[in-house]
Amino acid sequence: MKYTKLSAAAALAAGSALFLSACAPAGPADENGDGNGSGENGGGQEVFTGENGEKYTVEPSDSGKADLGEVEPKDGSVAYSVGEDEFSSYNGVQSNTYSTYNSAVVDRLFSGFFYFGTDGEIIRDETFGTYEKVSDEPLQVKYTIADDAKWSDGTDVTALDFQLQWAADNGNIKNEDDGQLFDSVSSSMGDYVDDMPEGDPAGKEFTVTYNEPYADWEIMVSTALPAHVVAREAGMSTEDLAKAIEEKDAKALKPAAEFWNDGWDFKPGELPEDEDLIPSMGPYKLKQGGWTAGQFITLEVNEDYWGEKPATKELVIRFAAADTHVQALQNKELDVIEPQATVDTLQQLEGLGDQVVVQTGDQLTWEHLDFNRGEGSVFADSAELREAFALCVPRQQIVDNLIKPINEDAEVMNLREVFPFQENYDEVVEAAYPKEMDEPNIDKAKELVEKSGESKPKVRIGYNSPNPRRTEIVSMIKSSCDEAGFEIVDAGNANFFTEVLPAGDFDVALFAWAGSGQKASGRNIYHSTGAQNDMQYSNPDVDAAWDKLAGSLDEKVQLEQVKEIEKLLWEDYQAIPLFAHPGILGQAADLANVRDTATQSGALWNVEQWVRVQ
Template sequence: MTAGFAAVAATALVLSACTSSPGGDDPTTGESSSDTADPSAEPTEAYEGTDKQDLGDVTTVDDQISYSLGEDEWLGYNGNTPETYSTYNSVVNDRIQSGFTYFGTDGTIYVNEDLGNVELVSEDPMVVEYTIADDAVWSDGTPITYDDALFSWATQAIADGQDADGADVPLFNYVGGLDLGSRTTAPVGEPGGKTFTLEYTNPYPDYMISTLMQFPLHVAAEQAGTTSEDVIAAIEAADVEALRPVAEFYNTGWLSPTPGTLPDEAIALSSGPYVLSSWEAGQSITLEANPEWWGTPPATSTLVYRFAAAETQVQALANGDLNIIEPQATVDTVSQIEAIGDSVTLLTGPSLTWEHLDFNFNNGPFATSLPLREAFAMCVPRQLIVDNLIAPIDPEAVVMNAREVFPFQDNYEDVVSQSYDGRYDEVDIAGAQAKIAESGVAGPIDVRIGYSAPNARRTEQVALIKDSCDQAGFNVTDVGNDAFFDQTLPNGDYEVALFAWAGSGQIASGLSIYSTGGGQNYGGYSNADVDAAWQALSSTLDPAEQQAEIVTIETNLWDDLYGIPVFAHPGVTAFDSTIQNVRDTATQSTVAWNAEQWVRAN
């Protein structure tokens, strides 16, 4: 993957949970009539495709468009570590780091023809051929080549010995661990070349989104005091000691721990339509058009990503301080946007982002007690949460009873009917009290629910949960804070974590979330049957076999109570009506998925 993103509205972490489910039905994208084939022309009919529209000959307009997803700071150029893999980071990095593919508005995977091509050339053995555009260069003018792809593969494949349990320890701090390396042999190509192949040991359904182009090898080599040629030789020989300085730079040198301090432009190179320009801590980060960009020119010269708190976004849009927002969908927010009038366009539609409550299996009362987890699930008022907070925005909203499929997808009912028996559909206080008694733990049982705050909707959810679960014998405490994703969650300072995974069209994105030792398995859950099912799911191209494994996974996650799914997020986007080519999406990519196409009419 991408993996899943943990999301705030969106993962993201809006982490982007960079994450979770396969796409099914084509969700309504709610595209605006301001989409047009010519950025300088008057609005025409809405574009009906789910890919990026061909805008014809584009001339970059000297203008500025501002957008906000939320108030979280940018975390760094390397957004592939477990600590930085988030939607908030990706909305910026996706404009400066080109990949071979991208997600359309419905989760369909499309080839990014600006960078090159991806083609499955053999199924047995499974071999994928990559072609890099002849004129593709980093923003310092260095050609993008096979060398960079090999480096990307190595960050996901080279182990630094084993831990006490005999598991391989990654040399590079990559969010997906060594998954790609476990599935493939090293890419085959010529140093400095523009084509290479990647062979998989078993069929892999998500091959189109394997990450094989993000960071410049020549920069990492130079910063490590060596050369690209020597790094390539070390990768081919799996020489860990020779690669260690390169890994140290990868793990730390492309991070930005001091907000407001951009990395040196010679280090944080762009392979996309924009380059990093400026960063004002707590306020915004600005991108400017990349003068070395070889693809379709960006429609607007300057993009400003503002770190705006959710409660300020609608007013900022009305005032013109923000041009595009993607706020959390609340009844009040939608009403406020509608009240602005015709100067603002409102888009709504289903999303592949879903809310969940996850238990801490590393420590605390739920870690080793299934009865306590069951008791908590019995008292969480999921239907009340949906009725009060989601249904007024989306009358079709339902309680979500799966993790890997969504209510608007064709196979949802089939999967749920085989994996979940409705045992937590209704609040059962008496049943919860009985389960607490069965656990042998004396009450009241303290339960800290952590989430990224401020977040009005999550605050309301916790209040509803407390009203219900305190009756059963729990003492629920709201510990939402603004350091949830970078401190509370990784440090395990919670009993229950409340956030969202933002999905895409990936089939096996949950592998890093639910498998033992997975990079996004923050709660420390482990089940050998789930691990085996994920391996089987991620090793077949057969849709029927994939669904069978999803049913196995869902069944075990319900029986173990990894966590509690609550609802799929309704998507809300609002923007200045004079801006064209703004198209919402159901995926984790956010409305900024085609930000290089945004342009103000005339």
């Protein structure tokens, strides 16, 4: 599982959990009918074929969702699996439920003001509503929810839903223990927006006023949980809830927070009988009786959804171990899979022949090595050892051996905030990257180890295991860095993220950060006060650069600060980038409109458009 970089909008990402598209449709078929083009399926509907053999009922024209027009949901189901972890909560944005496993389900139940296109572009969803920046000083954004936007229980989606979300994502509204009252994965709204979004709680409009400019303002507000349900279950009127939110009255909000924190958490296989407790404002809703613990959960068409209806009536999310997915695809138990991209997996999928279509491409997820700067780590106070380790890591060999066989265009990634396939990458590399890092320098690394005064320093490389690719990466690093005087130890652990990382019981962490269209999400990782600064890294100059970037609406200023941040991080040898993750998507050949994406949303980003064709 990848760690997700939490932007300020993280807790509103009930539409974003945990790729550039490699499936752009090609032109018409040649005279012999070979190659890419279009044809008709048995039902008389025209079907277009992409360059990998994938099918479309409507050719995509950009990175956003294709306009399928009027859709009549087709009988049957489509099946997908993230992994074997069980669905656990309708509220997927609590600190203990924000995961790719939960998001796979709950993201289908919600709509929002935007979504990410296949290349990470922010695409406004005007079916849900509109927004506009109405002022720069102060930064103000006005949101208008669509008139026909309703929850499946018939209640209007209103400003109160978003006002409650502001309170939930507000670290300044405290409980008795001085912790955040609502157990949200994010506290950013309270940091950047002092006051409740202004607007009639029962109305369709609200305005967010920022304390200061914020680079990622466009993705701060996306979707929200149903405030009317929270009010009802807390024994409050919606008017009383709105008043408590506006006054930031923690005591009055306590019953609402108690329900928000726990009331939507379910035991495996047990959905509440009262459907009004779990209303949908998305294309699908949870199907009563459709959850079999340990096996699958079924979603069905939300007949009350005002937007484009799903192309297929049911979506089945299976709880299946990752190492079973290829076989499950072959057995038609799954229709779409996204296994870890390894040479073996690609060969297995290709071995299934015409039964499946394989899409590959880059992801907005990057692999890296992070130094633990905390007490007890060999790298805590030694600049010499950090540089020596960076100089002996065989980054090009890792890419050549493990990534290029999957994506022949793959290259070593030399930045943290810009990907090789994104605009400005070369410009930032030129300004910030030390070219001597292109190849290992074992001799110089040896000198630095000797200079450090440490004799054969032991380096524990921690990662979440089992993970064959990361095991191979550590093996390559050991072969190279042991020659430089280190003793590399494979410290892979099944509980790395839950136990080892929090305890700081490692020297280097090997994992991935996943993102989408954020500009300032890295601040959460590299700033001294960042909530995801697990490495205890601190550099006042880096802090200042992040603050300037996050506080500017000027793209030129943002770019210059990215250059400064990257330069400083290289000087500190903090977070050594390795590569952008290659993505592999395997799908049933008779399923249309499946589109690979570079973003953390995964293949399900447009699942409501998946449909079988002949």
